[in-house]
Amino acid sequence: MKRISILGATGSVGQNTIDLIKRAPGAYKVVALTGGRRIDTLARDAIALGADVAVTAHEDLLVSLREALKGSGVEAAAGQTALIEAARRPAQWVMSAIVGAAGLAPGLAALEQGATLALANKESLVTAGTLMMRTARANRATILPVDSEHSAIFQALVGEDSAAVNRVIITASGGAFRDWPMDRLANATVAEASSHPNWDMGQRITIDSASMFNKALEMIEAREFFGFSPNQIEVLVHPQSLVHALVGFCDGGLMAHVGPPDMRHAIGYALNWPQRQALPVEVLDLATIGTLEFRAPDPARYPALRLAREVMEARGLSGAIFNAAKERALDHFIAGRIKFTDMNIVVEEVLNALIDAPEARNSELTLDVVAHMDHLARQQADLVVTERTTQG
Ligand code: NAD
Ligand code: MG
Secondary structure: OEEEEEEOOOOHHHHHHHHHHHOOOOOEEEEEEEEOOOHHHHHHHHHHHOOOEEEEOOHHHHHHHHHHHOOOOOEEEEOHHHHHHHHHOOOOEEEEOOOOHHHHHHHHHHHHOOOEEEEOOHHHHHHHHHHHHHHHHHOOOEEEEOOHHHHHHHHHOOOOOHHHEEEEEEEEOOOOOOOOOHHHHOOOOHHHHOOOOOOOOOHHHHHHHHHOHHHHHHHHHHHHHHOOOHHHEEEEEOOOOOEEEEEEEOOOOEEEEEOOOOHHHHHHHHHHOOOOOOOOOOOOOHHHHOOOOOEOOOOOOOOHHHHHHHHHHHOOOHHHHHHHHHHHHHHHHHOOOOOOOHHHHHHHHHHHHHOOOHHHHOOOOOHHHHHHHHHHHHHHHHHHHHHHHHHO
């Protein structure tokens, strides 16, 4: 039986992972499940899957978690240290599906124990790509991409010589506002930004899809994971979300990965890798679909893509600055303090303020250095927001 753990088990990717695990009774031994405030879901799945331990990120919820697990034999734990301890428990395969920079430390802990890390948490590659890759190498651990575009690239590269690759194209749905007139964007509400045309995902990544910060993170993720240079990474708007990525080779050929917009494909690929197994996803009927469209993203509508190029060039701690500023700008948008279009402005101002700071030039990325820069960038984002709201 394969020993597995799921970090962020109560979220959208976590629940899709559990769906696949529940369909294969007897194939997996579940070591740890972690979650946040959804104690009922966490306890229900930990009991159903016979996990050794269930962990909530919130210490104030330990009592409720213990109560919910009473008599089941599943151990309850809470807080940051417990989360990392759970990720460190020996497992062959660990799903990293916490949202945000909070996923970095538990993901590193899983790599340190030599696990294969199925990586949905793109933020850990954006904030600390070289640290993640170095930790994987040092511990003979494997990272498998779960983000659908990166899984698509990974699959298109099987059996290929990476020296023959001359470009990759990551597709984007264009998000909730792809067809809105530009002058309406400033007044877009949180509810409007939280509905995705094609994918059913957590709220934060859905809003990031509307602003294209999600695609910006994915460009950086592709650079860090595959080592492509910034000018090899392109983005195309593809409203149908069926072609997830294309890899271009030196002979002019393009390998496209086509699949339904269902995360269980990419999760299942990482779970079964290097084999393939049947998955409960829709069989695409291309004759009915008929048309696949592609167009260049409008730089005025999506400034986040330009900022991603700056980060891909600068590397170092710029990814940590970019991601932390984006996370705080998103918090402020969700809380109603700034407009949808202000998120770009906040992130750009924070990048400009910190990218040349002496701390950002630190060449050796460690967890402490990244955490410190993440903290500075969040503070700076709050400052920018306070200035904007008091001015306005
Ligand atoms: P989600 O919001 O639905 O779930 C997030 C999970 O992380 C929950 O289990 C939550 O309890 C936990 N969590 C949140 N904050 C935490 C913290 N501070 N400490 C510990 N745990 C915390 O998110 P999601 O949509 O499932 O996305 C998870 C990750 O996967 C993100 O990095 C996202 O970018 C990436 N991703 C998601 C999808 C998707 O289809 N949802 C697709 C590609 C990549
Ligand atoms: Mg994606």
